[in-house]
Amino acid sequence: MKAIGSAGMARTTGNRTWQDILLAAPWLTVLISLLPLFWFVYGLTLVQKDSSVDAFVANDHPAVAARDFARETFGIEDPIIVVFAEKEGKSALNEPLLSALRAFTEEVQEIGGVAPGVMSLASKRAIVTNDAGDLEAPLIVGDPIDPEAAEQLVASMPPFQGTLIAHTGDALAAIVPVDDPNHAEQVVSEVRNLAQRLAPPGVEVHLTGVATMNSRLAERIADDTKVFLPLAAVVIALFLLWALKRPTAIIAPFIVVAGAAIVAVGSIGLMDGRYYLITTALPVVVMAIAVADSIHLTLAFQRQRRLHPELSRRAAMGRAMRDVATPIILTSVTTALGFLGLAVGSPMVPVAEFGLVAAAGTMAAGVLSLTFLPAVQVYLADRKGAGTSASWMDRILRGLATASAERPLLACILTGFFLAVALAFALQVRFDYERDNYFLAGDPVLQADQILQERFDGGNVVDLIVDTGEDGGLLTADAVAKVDDLQQRFEALEGIRTVSAFSEQISLMHERLTGAQPGSLPTSDHAPAEYMLLYEASGEPEDFDNQIDFGRRYTRLRGHAATGKFSANEPLVEELASIAADASADTGIDVQVSGRLAVNDGWMKALRASHARTIGAAVLFVFIATVVVLSSLRQGLIAIVPVMTGILLLYAAMAVFGIDLAPATSMCAAIAAGLGVDFGIHLTKALKAEPKSPGQLLPAGYDTVMRACLFSALSLAAGFCVVATSGTPVLRWFGLLIASSAVGSLLGALILIPALTALYQRGKQKAHA
């Protein structure tokens, strides 16, 4: 870093410095510096979206492997759930709605992307026994449909209560499996249109389920992207105009921030990554970071023109570049390292990829700011002859810094008290996740989920997957009894509403074929296989596909939990894992935990286990780089202080606003580390570089650096406030938290860096005395 930083500044070609060479042929510099962007523009065309929440969990996690196996074997993982809701209290088993459900169940299969096995009362059969010899009978028959007959049959099938018909009897659900729940936008749209077209008047149609939620998030990504970029551009333009004073001066910075964003997003396509939910914030993040370099260089150029009007524009730009090139390179490297900390420390692919491409964007911003930007700003940002009097802003900033330098102990104590309060709040932050938090209150998908939760068993599912070890192994009395025992233990868990299992169906068949007591199981070992053969002789063998596999080796027990909240379900999933382990050890059948809640539990635990490591890696990378580039452990320690204040304020803000540590919010601290160190490096470097005037505590050029830092922080905060306009609460928090950390880092830098430097110098003077 030193070689780049200081030796690089002095490097010459003959008598010419590298700055002279860049400025000698500005248009050639512009051309060469912009040319590589075309490669990244090509990368933009390769970007693919992945809006699934599961993208955060590693593919080799056992819960994911079990979930994927369940999807492959039983086929209805992460479906679209369509709810046809009558007015509360009105029976949904009426002729118009049953006709609509029958038509929907039939027609929805024709939609491209819908997988076989749509489940509804129209596709299911009741297990019955009657004079005609039936073992099964369709629930909805006749034309016109006989609602009373349907009601009787539905009442005889407890497994359908709460899953296909509301406990309250006033809503029906259809479960529509899809080929790819992560890319189901078109399918969801067509399913919604079909359901709305068929629903009788007065019946509300609601869509939920994981595929619907993923689709909704994809819509949000698209909506946010449409809003974020123009809004960020306007905000950045206003800040640039405020900082640089000339409308023409903001053109080149604009191209720099756009170029950095193109490199970041284009890198995703070039490295075959994916555009995840959190990636929506990436262009704005990179743009907000990139604008700081432009402000620093342009303000330095304008200062040189003001202080040395006798110099040519190119000479003034050369000097400005000599002043800020080192800090720009250093801050670019340290910020990029902060992002790389995410790439190294996070086990979550979206977070790691975010770190990697944001690092690329940050470095691109640094390179463009030292090549393209000066070549253009030398013509467009000139403010020769502008007033030299200090602005009100400079006076406030200088007053703050001077007060800190004059009374460093007091400044440190006051700030320390403030930080202690922040720490007290920060310690209350907790790891938690709830799927509903991804949507704003009132979002249609959330309303549908609430209906599912209130009137049905809900959409928070957790499964046990049973492997009997051989094909046909499930169809024995012994295996069915073991499954039944598992079901009872599963259902007894606190937080579980209901559990459905294949053993219920065998019990119903046994009861209705032999007149046995309700709930009893067959004792003859071959009875389950024979019952199934009898059922297949008259019904559809696929009726049980969502519970048992084709080979009759595996079965799934599905539990519905009262809530989707990670913190509430963590003990539940652990107890279930314990039940599974005991059952495997005691009975010889293999039992695994799977399902949505287990997957969520898996990646939240991975996040909790890795969070300290991720943040630690980011801070350590930034610190080591700062020490190396400043060639001083002492200065490195001082420069890292704003990082710590920014991070502390960020966690405090999380506690104050009740924001949980979840995948998207967990990466904020690492990003804040990369951003906060910029102020530390610029100010520490300015304090070190420029000689002080007699009687002055601070160097002459310190004002300009403080002003540049203030504009950088404000543009960062404003940029992230743009992210906070997102239609997704998680991204709102993300924007809010980074904005908080930017302000925290700035305050820490403006107050503590002069104070700590002054304290050190006093100590040094005492030591000399």
Place this chain on the structure above:
Amino acid sequence: MLELAAVCLLAVTQAMSGEAIAEKIANRIADDERTGQITFTLRDSKGRERERTARLAVRETDEVSRMLLLFDRPANIRDTAFLSFDYVAPEAADETWLFLPSTERVRRIPSTDRSGRFMATELTYGDVKDDFKFGLADYDFEAGGEKNGRLVLIGTSKSPQVARETGYGGFRAEIDPETWFPMLIDFADPEGEPLKTIEVNEVQRVGDSWTAKSFEVVNHKTGRSTSVRVDDSRVARGLSATLFDARDLDRAGSQLP
């Protein structure tokens, strides 16, 4: 000489109308009594398999075709017996029974419509009843020329109601002019979309009649398929009448070798 005969036969039969071909198939000789061992290999869309083997006994008369399946494998359905009576008269309802050893009871299975799945295979009850023949009252027939030495027969359901009952809107079949056995049948659903294909791999002569020894049914809509193989087929006249009596299904195992 044989090849010449075959060419001559083909030349003669090529001139036949669709109706005439369908009648030839419908009038194919069916032996009155036979036994064998039948194996169903069921496959799902992912290629996973399940196999069932049963002893088979068939008795056909002008009025009714009786079929008994006595399952041997897998072991957990051993001695389960399936008996069906398919009546020729369209007004007579077919009858089906299943004996479950674990309950020691015979269950009467309700008459399933022709398009219903037969014992979890990709065959329908209608396919089993028709036994590689095409209902003359169900389809309008058309000769489709010749392909690979076989006659092509095209059938179109006579009405949407018939299509709903059979589950087929029509078919295209390749017929062996020597045996009048359809070697390949492509069925369309009532909307005219490809539904399933039955391909006969091997036919065998049992007594005076030709039967399919091995064939495959592929459902194009679901990706599922079923392979059927009949071994040890033989004429078995004089089978006990009680073998085809629903009340004595529990004793079928001891009566059928």
